[in-house]
Amino acid sequence: MPDEEYRYELENRIKNLLWTVSGDYALEVSLDIDSFQRSKYISLYDAVKQGAFARFFSKDAFGMYLVKKLYMGAEEASLMGLAQMCVDQAVSEKICEERAGVRTLRKRAFEDLLDRDFDQLARYNNPVGRMKIAMLQEGLNGTYAAERRVREQVDQLLALRKAETTEEVIRKVDDFYNRLVDPEFEQEHGTLEQVLAVSAEDLKKFNWQDFLDETAEEATLEEMMRQVDSSVIPPEMEEQERKSRAKKLLVTEEAARKMYSYIELNFGRSYMDEREQERMNRRICRGVHGDCRLYYTDGIIENYVRENNTYVLACRTLELNRRYYRQHQRMARQNITQLGNLLKRSLQARNEAEQTRSTFGTVIPSKLWKVGRTEDARLFLRTSKKLNSDFVVDILMDGSGSQRGRQQDVALQGFILSAALSKAGIPHRVFSFCSFWSYTVMRRFREYDEKAEADWRILEFTSSSSNRDGLALRAAADGLLHRPEENKILIMLSDGRPNDVVLNRPNVKNPAVYTGEYAVKDTAAEVRRLRSQGISVLGVFAGEEQDLSAERRIFGKDFAYIRTLSTFAHVVGRYLKKQVDEQD
Incomplete structure (x- = not known):
């Protein structure tokens, strides 16, 4: 993948992680994408840390303190280093309690930080550096070796895990800086109260160029503040209140509107009006999905709000998928012909x-x-005699981030299957799905009775965010059940890993995390329910071998394991032929 495309994709992945952790889908942050080349764990944990701070504390107050401290004469690198350590300790336990996987991510990031920075941190008997080494060791092993003076400092740093207010974090950063970096700071520049008393007018008069890259000479004060803040925590969560003791986020009506605007901006406008979509939500989002919402769209390329990074990435992904099709054109055409002819023969036999x-x-x-x-x-x-019109098919493609590594294969599989059904004259509809925050996004590629030209839109397939498979199955089946055909088939292309990572949504009735055993059981129950309603459900599996057991539990004996694209028509065709023949 070209460097620019890789950066677009990587930036979206890290932003999705940050937005998911913070719960603020409107955050605009500066990300150090280049550091991902050196250590993906450092970059990903930094996004988690930023998102967590934005969730549990006030970025606005903390960012303004940092700017005012710099204005009063603080040394930038040392202040930011201390701020990073204090932010980590303030959020680490809080976010790890909610997301067990963050512990592993944090440890791997700390390992890479020690490998990368140990010599620099230990150099010149730097007290801040020694404290950071001890903090990283404690994060890895739960213990550390250091002299008594350093241990006293680290103990004070670790005490921030109990911090409940932004003021506590600010006071600790300020105290560390004045003791370890510049003991004369209060006498020469002022106390913390005097730092915080600096006015906005004073800040506007200050020449910030010393703190900016040479390429940012025309930057305004606001840009300076954004750059300072984003190296530590993300921009403010304007309309979200502090977390409650129960660790649930309260979202205002305006925040909810921002959430919807984010979905529109990054997935394309919905083709449903608001009232129709609300009716769908009331009918479909029930039980374990009662606090979720559905969003129906024809995609960001078809209905974009503006040409943002997500739109550019979607266009680039389309070109990559087209190129992949051209590289495998002969094999794809053979699969389409083979599968299409098999279905036509089976249907013709039924018509005799x-x-x-x-x-x-x-x-x-x-x-x-x-x-x-x-x-x-x-x-x-x-x-x-029976008629061809007895059959109708829905194709549902898992469009979550876990499919990113095989994104082009999934797009080509969906295209082959859709083109073969068109060749056989079987009405069918194609969706992909992914979940972000409380929304499961249903991206439509073609409707039942469209012509074969619509199949090419499937090459617009992209993958991002999470996946709530049970809800997506229920949403797809809702349209299928209203079709007049007697025989209904739903084919789901997935990796056998239902995983909606967002947890503790505001005021939820069902706070359980939709992942692992819980998600597999719900998806399997939805498959059984659909089969009891007369829908034949097939799982097409193209994931990792270790996920096969989950796929079997979800779909039973009715799943096809696709090891290579060349066998796609044979494996899927065998199942579809069986469905057609058994209806006799």
Whole structure:
């Protein structure tokens, strides 16, 4: 992937992580994408840390303190280093209690930080550096080796894990700076109260160029503040209140509108009006999905709000998917022809006149001798025939971030399947799905009765965010159940890993995290429910081998394991032919 495309994709991934942790889908932050090349764990944990601070504390107050401290004469690198350590300790336990996986991410980030920075931190007997080494060791092993003076400082740093207010974090950063970096700061520049008393007018008059890159010479004060803040924590959560003791986030009506605006901006405008979408939510989002919402869109390329990074990435991904199709064009066409012809033959066989003995129909002269001599009244031939229109298919593609590594394969699989159904003349609809915050986004590629040209839109497939498979299945089946065809089939292309990482949504009735065993059981229950309603459900699996057991539990015996694209038509065709034949 070209460097620019890689940066776009990576930036979106890290931002999704930050937005998910913070709960603020409107955050605009500066990310150090280049550091990801050196250590992905450092970059990802930094995003988690920023998002967590924005969630549990006030960025506004903390960011303003940092700017005012710099204005009063503080040395930037040392102040920011101390701020980073204090932010980590203030949020680490809080976020790890909610997300167990963060502990592992944090440890790996700390390992890479020690490997990368140990010599620099230990150099010149730097007290801040020694304290950071001890903090990193404690984060890795729960213990550390240091002299008594350093241990006293580290103990004070670790005490921030109990901090409940932004003021506590600010006071600790200020205290560390004045003791370890510049003991004369209060005498020469002022106390913390004097720092905080600096006015906005004073800040505007100050020449910030010393703190900016050479390329940012025209930056305003606001830009300076954003750059200072984003190196430590993300921009403020303007309309969100402090977390309650129960660690639930309270979201105002305006924040909810911002959430919807974010979805529009990054997934494209909805093709449903607000009232119709609300009716769908009331009917479908029930039970364990009662606090969720559905969002129906034709995608950001079709209905973009503005040409942001997500739009640019979607266009680039489309080009990559098209290129991948051209590279595998011969194999794709063979699969489409093979699968399409197989389905056509099966349907034609169903349309052939079938004659069976019956109690009515055309008389069989050779059987008339039975009249009055036997109780067998089947003296007639009855001709029966079914129509192609008896079948309708829905294709549901997992569009979550876990599919990113095989994104082009999934797009090509969906295209092959859709094109084959078009070739066979079977009405079908195609969706992809992913989940962000409380929304499960249903991205429509084609409707049931569109022409074959619509199949090409499937190459717009992109992957991001999480996946709430049970809700997506229920949403897709809702349209399928209203179709007039007698025989209904739903095909789901997935990796067998339902995983909606957002937890503790505001005021939720069902706060359980939709992942692991809980998510697999819910998805399997939804599959069983749909089958009881007369829908044949097939899972097409193209994930990792270790996830096969979850796929089996979800779909039972009705799942196809796709090891290579060349076998796609054979494996999927065998199942579909079985469905067509069994309806006889």
